[in-house]
Amino acid sequence: MSTTARSFAFLVNPASGGGAAPKVVVPLARALREAGAEVEVTYTTSAAETPALVEDAVARGAVVVSVGGDGMLSSVAGSVSERDGVLAVVPAGRGNDFARMLAIPHDTAAQARLLLSGVERRIDLLRVTAGDGTTAVVAGSVYAGVDARAAEIVDRSHWLPSRLQYPVAAVRALATYRPVACTLEVDGVRSEHQAATVVVANSRFYGKGMAIAPAATLDDGLLDVIVIEAASRSGLIRSLPKVYDGSHVDLDQVTVLTGRRVGLSGTHRGGGAVPVGADGEALGPLPADPATPLTVELVPAALRILA
Secondary structure, three states: OOOOOOEEEEEEOOOHHHOOHHHHHHHHHHHHHHOOOEEEEEEOOOHHHHHHHHHHHHHOOOEEEEEEOHHHHHHHHHHHHHOOOEEEEEEOOOOOHHHHHOOOOOOHHHHHHHHHHOOEEEEEEEEEEOOOOOEEEEOOEEEEEHHHHHHHHHHOOOOOOHHHHHHHHHHHHHHOOOOEEEEEEEOOEEEEEEEEEEEEEOOOOEOOOEOOOOOOOOOOOOEEEEEEEOOOHHHHHHHHHHHHHOHHHHOOOEEEEEEOEEEEEEEEOOOOOOEEEEOOEEEEEOOOOOOOOEEEEEEEEEEEEEO
16 A cells, blocks of 8 residues: 555544543644545444444545544454454553554654554454353453453543553552452363463553563464462552563463463352453453353454554
8 A cells, every 4th residue: 555545534532531532633634634645534432333434444445543542442453354454543542552562653743654654564353252152352452350350440530640540540459359260271271270360462561551461462373361360469569560561470470371262261259250351441240150251362463554
């Protein structure tokens, strides 16, 4: 696709980043139009609208541009992948972890250059199937346990400054967490754990810059599975800073596995449903029965993306 031929269909979540997305889009769209590109901007907060919007954009040869956070990106990525379209990412959410993984710039001029002349590459995606058979496509990671609880707290922490929402939520979640008694199966190999959290990752980052899976890459055809075994609340809080640089994987209570298909089930020790999240969005409770687990499968080279 040549620079002069590129046209763009911006799909913008106006609620992302506390309303930051429109402020990002206006100067970027202007810069692209001044460079001779065709730009169409659609504001939407409905995931149900996404497939039709993507289908229209891909049919006319436009690059689909996701403007928002990680949740917005995941809701768009599956539809673009299904239609073999091209996706670009403009970070405007609270976490922006997938954009961080792609090293997407934040200044308008650099974003415009990337969109106009960036190189297309293929990356992997994740397909998540719940115990009831419903499926979702995820770009970054799926997690069950204390981090999903932290994500729930973030969603209710808009009154805090953006830079504090994730650290405060992490500490609050750790202070009240209960271990997860879970069954994990990676490429057919089953293990039992008493865990604080289990993360199935495509991307290195989650939780606004935490390097939860430091060895993860987007195009290696592998899932990185991180199991943080249950420990004392104070011990987990003390070790939290290590997650930001990835050194937590050297701790004795952390297990790192790789594979292409993961099954996960479990409950809180003593009973109670375990929350599951993916790219900042809630996915409901973790199935309790190992016979009908949550499954995460790698979809290799699924998405064409400008990066």
